[in-house]
Amino acid sequence: MRGSLLMNDVNILAQNIPAQSRPALPPRVRLMGMPIDPVTNAQAVDHVLQSLAAGRGGWAITPNLDQLRRYSLQPELRGMYERAELILADGMPLLWAAQVQRTPLPERVAGSELIYTLSEGAAKAGRSIYLLGGNEGTAEQASGKLCEMYPGLKAAGWRCPPVGFEKSDTEMAAIVADLVQAQPDIVYVGLGFPKQERLIERIRRHLPTSWFLGIGISFSFVCGEVSQAPRWMRKVGMEWVHRMVQEPRRLFRRYVIEDIPFAIRMMANVTEMRRKG
Numbered sequence: 001m002r003g004s005l006l007m008n009d010v011n012i013l014a015q016n017i018p019a020q021s022r023p024a025l026p027p028r029v030r031l032m033g034m035p036i037d038p039v040t041n042a043q044a045v046d047h048v049l050q051s052l053a054a055g056r057g058g059w060a061i062t063p064n065l066d067q068l069r070r071y072s073l074q075p076e077l078r079g080m081y082e083r084a085e086l087i088l089a090d091g092m093p094l095l096w097a098a099q100v101q102r103t104p105l106p107e108r109v110a111g112s113e114l115i116y117t118l119s120e121g122a123a124k125a126g127r128s129i130y131l132l133g134g135n136e137g138t139a140e141q142a143s144g145k146l147c148e149m150y151p152g153l154k155a156a157g158w159r160c161p162p163v164g165f166e167k168s169d170t171e172m173a174a175i176v177a178d179l180v181q182a183q184p185d186i187v188y189v190g191l192g193f194p195k196q197e198r199l200i201e202r203i204r205r206h207l208p209t210s211w212f213l214g215i216g217i218s219f220s221f222v223c224g225e226v227s228q229a230p231r232w233m234r235k236v237g238m239e240w241v242h243r244m245v246q247e248p249r250r251l252f253r254r255y256v257i258e259d260i261p262f263a264i265r266m267m268a269n270v271t272e273m274r275r276k277g
Contacts, residue, residue: 024050029105030103031068031097031103032266033071035081038103041114048060048086052127052209052211057204057208058086059083059084059204059212059213061084062215063081063089064094065262065263067193077194083201088114090110091108096267100267101270111213114213115188115215115221116146119186122185122186123150123151124152127153128154128186129143129185129187130158130159131143131159132175132190133161133190134217134220135160136160143158145222145223157179159175175203176203180206183210184210186212187213188213188218189215190218191214191216193214196214196215226246227246228242240255240259243255244256
């Protein structure tokens with residue numbers, strides 16, 4: 001029954017929220033089939049704020065290497081990338097592969113950085129944010145930190161749903177009711193991929209003029225619960241090493257057993273495509 005409700009939510013979304021016109025954005029790049037917008041962090045922020053000013057909401061996904069791997073293996077995940085208004089490359093390997101196939105991306109646009117730059121822009125525009133997800137207490141703490149960092153930013157609310165909330169019609173209804181009452185301009189969802197994206201697909205039709213962004217562990221970065229990799233490590237694509245050292249039992253398999261072999265296959269794939277092209 002709940003599976004049917006989820007599919008109905010997605011079907012209604014596809015019918016009622018057509019793809020937004022994208023006059024200010026260049027054509028999308030395709031990397032192993034996945035669409036990616038070749039924009040900078042500043043361009044992404046401008047696009048969101050201009051859309052809000054025009055009364056249009058939207059959805060941004062920030063795929064990294066692991067998401068691209070799962071995109072290639074799980075066809076049921078692919079539709080969401082076509083329905084989202086912004087797809088932003090959060091991962092240096094994606095930039096390297098795009099460069100090899102002669103469809104360069106201007107820069108990495110990470111969710112963990114976008115939460116700052118977009119909040120700064122939102123503060124200047126007098127916009128509001130809502131934080132949904134994260135570890136217990138991190139959404140509230142991160143909300144306070146962001147509002148302290150960027151005067152003028154409005155806190156519309158926060159919520160950390162319990163484990164298994166997505167299987168409860170009562171919990172889902174409570175999330176929607178809280179968001180509808182708060183009417184935030186921007187909703188940051190920190191639940192990890194693909195749970196946060198699936199949740200966004202279910203709820204965003206209730207706030208058609210709001211922007212939704214899935215940003216993973218970023219609440220923990222903002223409030224200092226988890227240490228973020230130094231900027232130099234992020235620039236050279238070594239952020240995963242910093243993360244794995246902090247959580248080896250959880251992340252070793254993903255990064256070493258799954259993602260590194262996939263990265264090698266990805267580079268071989270785009271190199272072969274370039275040779276043939």
